[in-house]
Structure formats: structure tokens, C-alpha cells
Amino acid sequence: MVNDFPRTLSLLRKEKKISQRKAAGDLGVSQALLSHYENGVREPGLEFLVKAADYYGVSSDYLLGRTMARDGSAIDAETLPDVMAQKDNVLKGSAMALFTRKVLTNSLSVFFDILGRHGDRKLITECGLYLYTAVYKLYRYVYSMGSQNPDSAFPVPFSQVDVMCDIQLKKSELFMRKASSEISDDTLTELTISKLQADYPQLAPSMLSLLHTVSDNLEGKKNGL
Numbered sequence: 001m002v003n004d005f006p007r008t009l010s011l012l013r014k015e016k017k018i019s020q021r022k023a024a025g026d027l028g029v030s031q032a033l034l035s036h037y038e039n040g041v042r043e044p045g046l047e048f049l050v051k052a053a054d055y056y057g058v059s060s061d062y063l064l065g066r067t068m069a070r071d072g073s074a075i076d077a078e079t080l081p082d083v084m085a086q087k088d089n090v091l092k093g094s095a096m097a098l099f100t101r102k103v104l105t106n107s108l109s110v111f112f113d114i115l116g117r118h119g120d121r122k123l124i125t126e127c128g129l130y131l132y133t134a135v136y137k138l139y140r141y142v143y144s145m146g147s148q149n150p151d152s153a154f155p156v157p158f159s160q161v162d163v164m165c166d167i168q169l170k171k172s173e174l175f176m177r178k179a180s181s182e183i184s185d186d187t188l189t190e191l192t193i194s195k196l197q198a199d200y201p202q203l204a205p206s207m208l209s210l211l212h213t214v215s216d217n218l219e220g221k222k223n224g225l
Contacts, residue, residue, distance in 0.1 A: 004065025004155050006040035011152050012056040012063075013038070027051050065155065106206030110196065123179060130172035137165040 013023045024034040029048065036042040044052075053060045059072025066072075108131070115124045140161045143149050151158050196204040 005043075005063055006038050007152060007155065008063055008065060009052060010038040011150065012052075012058065014150075016056065023055075027055055103206045103209055106203045107210045110200050110203045110207045113200075114191070126172050126175045126179075130169060130176075133165050133168045133172070137161060 013020065016023075020034055020038070021031045024031040027034065027048065028051065029037075033042070037044050037048070049060055049063060053063055056063075058070045059067070061067045061072040062070050111127075112124070115127060140154070140158060144151070144158050156164055193204075193208065196207060200207070
């Protein structure tokens with residue numbers, strides 16, 4: 001059984017604000033047996049898994065830790081919404097947040113278009129994982145600021161986030177260092193400012209702004225965006 005199952009089962013009951021005794025009765029098992037399930041002492045059968053999924057209104061995949069989407073939905077490039085392109089985009093926020101989001105979105109569009117031209121799936125996957133991990137780490141920091149947000153919602157405790165994320169980031173960095181010495185491709189070699197501006201006239205200013213901002217920060221010239 002996936003290790004996330006006991007934690008998720010217990011979390012869902014607590015979110016529903018019901019006792020272990022109440023949940024056990026509704027699910028047709030003894031309180032002792034439910035306690036064993038929630039503590040990972042015993043593994044339930046398929047019948048209980050289906051009952052628990054229906055009872056808590058989630059998918060079996062969510063209970064098993066195979067997805068963080070409670071309805072078990074999967075995503076792909078075709079079904080993902082392009083929020084920036086929507087006229088009724090509700091993600092506004094402050095002017096600074098909106099500016100930063102646009103710069104990042106446009107810059108990443110350029111970056112992954114360049115990687116897509118190269119076509120190395122491993123390179124694309126590793127770059128994606130690096131960025132996923134960085135965003136995950138930042139999200140966990142912000143998530144922890146909310147006193148009502150349970151740390152148990154994630155399989156990795158907040159106390160371990162720094163170390164585990166940093167290890168993954170270093171692994172991706174090592175891959176990139178190795179790739180940089182091995183890959184020779186015309187789609188990756190000419191990335192001059194003039195080339196970026198020619199290939200991406202609308203998006204290049206965002207990428208150049210990002211590069212300039214980080215360069216200044218690395219040199220200690222300024223602290224903000």
C-alpha cells in the first residue's frame with residue numbers, strides 16, 4: 001500500500017471534523033481497525049478503499065497518494081488553461097504580483113520553446129523538475145504562514161522541505177552541468193540578445209528583464225524587482 005494512504009485517510013477524517021469512532025461506524029469497520037489503517041499498521045482491502053473514497057468524496061488515486069487532485073483528474077498540455085490568454089482572467093493581485101507573473105510566464109515560454117526546438121526529453125524533464133521543485137519549495141513556505149493550513153496535508157514535513165528540495169535542485173544542476181559540456185546544438189548555441197529579440201519580439205523583453213534583474217541582484221546592486 002502506498003505510504004501516503006494512512007496519512008491521507010486520517011487527514012480527511014480530521015478535515016470532516018468527525019471522530020474515529022463515527023467514521024468507523026459509517027465505513028462499516030471497528031474503531032480499532034480504522035485506527036490501524038490510519039496508523040499504517042494494517043492495509044485495507046479494495047472494498048474499504050472504495051467505501052472510503054466515496055465517503056470522503058475523493059478519488060481512490062488521491063487516497064493512495066497517486067495524485068494531489070482530489071477528483072483524481074489528470075492534466076495534459078491540451079487541457080491546461082492558458083490563464084494569461086483569457087480575457088476574463090481573475091488572477092489579478094497587486095501590480096507587483098501581476099508584473100512578476102507576466103515576466104516569469106513570458107520568460108518561461110521563451111525558455112521552453114528553445115528547449116522544445118532542441119527536443120531532448122530528458123533535458124526538458126530535468127529543467128521542468130528543477131522549476132517544479134523551486135515553486136513547490138516557495139509554496140510550502142507561503143503555505144506554512146497560514147495558521148489553519150495543516151502540515152499533514154503533505155507527505156514531506158515542512159521541517160524537511162529545505163533539505164529534500166535542495167538535494168533535488170542540486171541533482172538537476174549536476175545534470176545540467178554535465179549536459180552543458182556534452183550537448184552541441186545550433187538551436188541552443190545562438191541565444192544572443194539580438195537573436196532573442198528577433199525570434200521573440202513580444203516575449204524577449206520579459207526574458208531580458210529577468211536576466212537583468214537577477215544579474216543586478218547577484219552583483220548586489222539592488223534587492224528587489
